[in-house]
Amino acid sequence: MTAVGSVRRRVFGIAEPRKVFDRPGFAPVAWSRFAPVMESLALGYNVTLEDSAMAVLIPKLEAVDPVLHGFAYEGAAMGLGVLDVIAPGKHRTAAFAAGPGARHMATVYVGFGLALARLRRRPEKYLTQLDPVLGWVVVDGYGFHEGFFARRRSILRQLRPSHLSDTGRELYDQGIGRSLWFSTGADIALVAEAISRFAPGRQVNLWTGTAMACSFAGGTDRAGLEQLCRAAGAHRHRLSWGAAAAAWTRDLAHNPTPHTDLACEVLGxxxxxxxxxxxxxxxxxxxxxxxxxxxxxxxxxxIPRLLAGTAGRPA
Incomplete structure (x- = not known):
């Protein structure tokens, strides 16, 4: 660890990941169910703040359980995003997404969004640096951060940044939906109750994020996934997209998991x-x-291609 890295970790780092889950509104079971996820993200974030040289960083990320690589790379991108903001000019996160982090592009962009929310920067200002399709995921990361770390404002008061575009608001709510999966400890009844309190127009993207989180991170079984389908009601079609997005993310990273396979089977x-x-x-x-x-x-x-079963055939 460099001297500068030590200071950066002390100022910006996540010292005790466990304490994040002790905040009001988090289900008691949330930590025991998702501790490996949070620990992998915090590790990636903290080691990046300590030393962001790729020759040092990548071996540490790769040492994490392959199933959790996406979360470790997400944390690393969060750290690089912090560096991009406090010491601009190098576009570290964009270079990471196009280079060593390319297999984890989606989670890398989510991590960048976490950093932008943490440092109160407007995420859409950075889109020109990023992939034209996946780049919007930074706003999802921004929303996840607000749902996870600013729960009173984003979930209880249901406030949403006024500076977001129409697409930005959709991705922000998707991130809020993902945060609900983790903060409730994958309790589908609690997720459904929380989503039902939001304005009807926001609920479809909240369900989308929930489906993405459960498909990528796991946390439930077949019966739970079937319950999720029933709870989503009219927004059932978005669950197929959430599961497919998780499958694509894991396929790109070459780290498939049985829980993602099951989610695609049941949700999509x-x-x-x-x-x-x-x-x-x-x-x-x-x-x-x-x-x-x-x-x-x-x-x-x-979505129509997924629902029509056109996978692998001309659209």
Missing amino acids: EISSSDAARVLEKTRHELVGNPPSASYRTWRETC
Whole structure:
């Protein structure tokens, strides 16, 4: 650890990940269920603040259980994002997403969003540096941070930043939905109750985020996933997208898990490999057509293909 790194960790680091789950509104079971997730993220974040040289950082991230690599890389991107803000000019996070972190692009962008929320920066100002489709995920990370660390403002009072665009508000709520999965300890009844308190127009993106979190991180079984389908009601179709997005993220990282496979089967009635293939094919189509390249277009193009079972066949 460098001397400067020691100061950065002391000022900006996460000293005791366990204490995050002791805050009001977190279910007692949340820590025991998701401790490895939070510990992996905190490790990635803290070691990046200590020394962000890739030759030092990457071996530490790769030493984490492969199932948790996405969270470790998310934490690393959060650390790089902090450095980008306090010592601008190098575009560290964008370079990380395009280079050593490319297999974890989605979680890297989420981590960048966490950093921007932590330092009170407007996330959409940074989109020009990022992938035209996946870059919007920084706003999801921003929303997750607010749902997790500023619960009173974002969930109890249901406030949302006024500076966000229409698409930004959708991704912000998606991040809030992801945070609910972790803070409730994967208690679907508690998630459904929390979402029901929000304005009807916001609920679809909250359910989307919940599905992404449960599909990527796990935390429930087949019966729980079936309960999630029932609880989502009219927003059931967005669960398929959430599960598919998790499958694509894990496929890109080459770290599949049984809980993601099961989530795709139950929430989307499709295999995780087929779901990932739909998303990747569609993303390439959009990147090749810059005027239509956006996260919203990616989602809205993929959902009918997922629901129609067109995986692996011409759309």
